[in-house]
Amino acid sequence: MTALLTATCAVPAAGAILTAALPAGTSDARRRTTKTVALGVSAATLALTAVVAARFKAGGPRYQLTEHYSWIRSFGISFSLGVDGIGAVLVLLTAVLVPLVMLASWHDADPAPAPEGTLDSNTFEGRRRTQGFFALILSVEAMVIVSFLATDVFLFYVFFEAMLIPMYFLIGGFGDRAGGPDAARQRSYAAVKFLLYNLLGGLVMLAAVIGLYVIAQDQGFGSFDLQTLTGAIADGKLTIDPTAQRALFLGFFFAFAVKAPLWPLHTWLPNAMGEATAGTAVLITAVVDKVGTFAMLRFCLGLFPDASKFFAPAILVLSVIGIIYGALLAVGQKDIKRLVAYASISHFGFIILGIFAMTSQGQSGATLYMVNHGISTALLMLIAGFLISRRGSRLIADFGGVQKVAPVLAGTFLIGGLATLSLPGLAPFVSEFLVLVGTFTRYPVLGIIATLGIVLAALYVLVLYQRTMTGPVKAGISGMADLKVRELLVVSPLIALTIVLGVYPKPLTDLVNPAVADTLSQVHQTDPKPAHPVAFFSYAPLGGEQK
Template sequence: MNAWLSVLWLLPLGGAIVTMALPARIGAGAKTFALLVSVAVLVLAVGLAIGFDPTGEQYQFVESHQWIPALGTRYELGLDGIGLALVLLTAALVPLLMLAGWRDDTHAADRTHRGAHTYFALFLIVESMVLMSFVALDVLLFYVFFEAMLIPMYFLIGGFGTGANRAQAAVKFLLYNLVGGLVMLAAVVGLFVVTADAGSGTFDLPTIADAVSSGALDIDPTVAKALFLGFMFAFAVKAPLWPLHTWLPGAAVESTPATAVLMMAVVDKVGTFAMLRFCLQLFPDATRYFAPLVVTLAVIGIVYGAVLAIGQTDVMRLIAYTSISHFGFIILGIFALTSQGQSGSTLYMVNHGIATAALFLTAGFLVSRRGSRAIAAFGGVRKVAPLLAGTFLIAGLATLSLPGLAPFISEFLVLIGTYTRYQAAAVVAASALVLSAIYVLWLYQRTMTGPLRQDNEKITDLVPRELAVVGSLLALVLFLGVYPKPMLDIVTPAVQQTLTIIGEHDPAPAIVGEGGNR
């Protein structure tokens, strides 16, 4: 037994405690220390990736210790390919977000009682809890961290947000997710009761999943459906899935750009990841029963998010609505219950995180220079800030899934995997590709091209720190766009193992014979 996964989540947590303990007067030193801790987490995550065997056991680097014996719960950690992909995403994004938000603490709307040490410590706390969520194999342990990450996010949104309505946005974020968490808690308790009735109560995910798969644990169908809905509701709020999405645009707009990206690209991925890990494996029959409903909601979210993005006049709110559409694609691929769909969804989680980070951060740099989020306030920016305009264009093209950029292959896999089971849903979802082209290209045309509008002459180009952040993200977008194989090699075996556990297989391809008969 090793302790690398414990080190993975305890390292940023310990770093946050030290950062908070540093005197407020050495803000720059606190920032540097927190950044070095996040880089150390990235190095450790890369080391885990190097030591991970995609064709080996489903869960690797496993740790298991007694936690609360009376409740049948353990401190049990393990890493599969899906979790590894998201661990790498989280570990790579956090140091870049710290660099992007290097001056955010000085730009907060109220700076009287805030400091860099608090801001950056909160980032590390969120990273710690997200990483634990990706490696926890005990349902109760996962739930604790699933809920606990709301606290630092609440303070990042409400305490360091730059919008006038940041307090309301933070409260709405917290209330939505707390309600989802309370519903999930009832389902977690129900799951323990079900396992206790079958012999011995436990929260051990692999044990329960194996028992359900083998038939040793026969959950009443009605109970299984109720428990599935309890888990799914919490994850759908976190993801978010239409119509439980309404907290996201406000929270994203009122936050600093770095905090908004941390929320949309990292924290919200815990919801979609948990759908794969918990909903499918614990309740396979209920998953199949509700899959058509979830697919329908996902398609509505895809189109809804894209349509509303087109109508926005606020550049940051527009990008926030695009994420609602993208999360619809991720959830669509998960509940298509095909290897292509789920591999595409997992890859989409990674690619969306990178592409959205690049676009939202670039837009944040633009807004901070102009002092306005209104699209109408811009125009002709490429004449005074060509680097900013160029990176904005590439990030936007990635968001609309241009071939050759990272999101394309993941979106393509989702559509292919969905079409084999839900042809109509795949066709309607594909229409969002046209809508995404409209909102991205129109946004670029209105902000970056045309005559230079009044007051835009003061907009300066990207500084080296900002260029390093956006350039790193765009390099990843290009690399994974032309060579997604390393990531697919990690996630595809894990997806196949999940489908095997729940007893699902890819539909056989239809063969058209002579005369058009199948």
């Protein structure tokens, strides 16, 4: 038995404890030591995830490198881990983004000048601010990785809920310094709203988890092991009454839809992303929210196949509403970060659309979309963070003419925007195309409506660029500095991944497709055949007979 997956989870967890325990101090040197240690831990985690990806065999069993340690024997609960192709690419995404978030957030936890008449800035801001900030980021990384690897339903639930704690403190305790005069109150409101929404979803899911265990135990399957339960359901050895299965499905799906977030359960996201630092906003939408859509594939479809098919049409309608709604509200935003938040709501609609279209193209596209959205949104949001920190404002109206004074910043911002609108040749285009093709083959009307989201995306991205980067140089912009070396180290890998995965997505599809095929088999779905068979002709030379 290998402990590779446990090590991948344990390294960031241990790093969080180590970072929090480092000696507090007011000097730049001590803060720099804290940041360096945290960054080193995230780099070690990335190395471990690379080993996991290298050892994963795309043609092998669905769950590989499995580990199983008994936890609570009386209830059949275990610390069970296993990686499939979908989990592998999302763990890699998490491990790539976290060190980049740390680099981008290098000064976000540094003490700010204290208000006049108060004590010195270090005492005012708190001596352990830097340690806490970077320890919380590592805690989120550890919990998200466990969630992507957990093959025990109860284990997944524990970490699905536990990640809310560090995220709450990141949003509420380390907010965007470009906020208005009531920034502290808005930040507190956003953090509490995030926590309450997700706690409610988690409590509903807990009731469903308990219900699933009771039903399984009554039929001799007193276990939370995912492979045992899905195997028994597929073989007909574990049967769940249709009414009970639908109720359990809704319990799980509600929690995942809040986390994702799916319209109309989305309202916490714009507040959280708007008030958080740019790095924390990336953790929310590019990492944490992916746990919700991932869990729909792994748990909703695997454990409740019949209920998944029953509710699929309704979920698809909500997804399409989310696509159009998010894009329309993004068009009208005055705040850069809230614009990115509403754009993400639209993108999550595409992801969920692909999942519940229940076609191989749709689900492969949805999984790729999770990765590509994470990369493109991280790129756009982090560059927006650099822009906002220079100007001290999040309002679009306060910018203009940036490309004349900071051309590199403007150019990278344009690439991030073009990726967000899924320009062909960039990574999100491939996933969005697959989602739409997969949806159209089974639900052509919904597929056609969803394409309106692409048109609206072009509108809000290009208008954002035009208002902020072009035109006359506005007051407060003339002295703006261009991207520095540290900031270029952040955006360069994201741009490279956006381009490489846009022209050559095969490494990801090779990992994802076997798991997608297995998921479709669990819900007993196959790709629909074309309504009009394609006729193939062979042609004889000129003057000959057509065959």
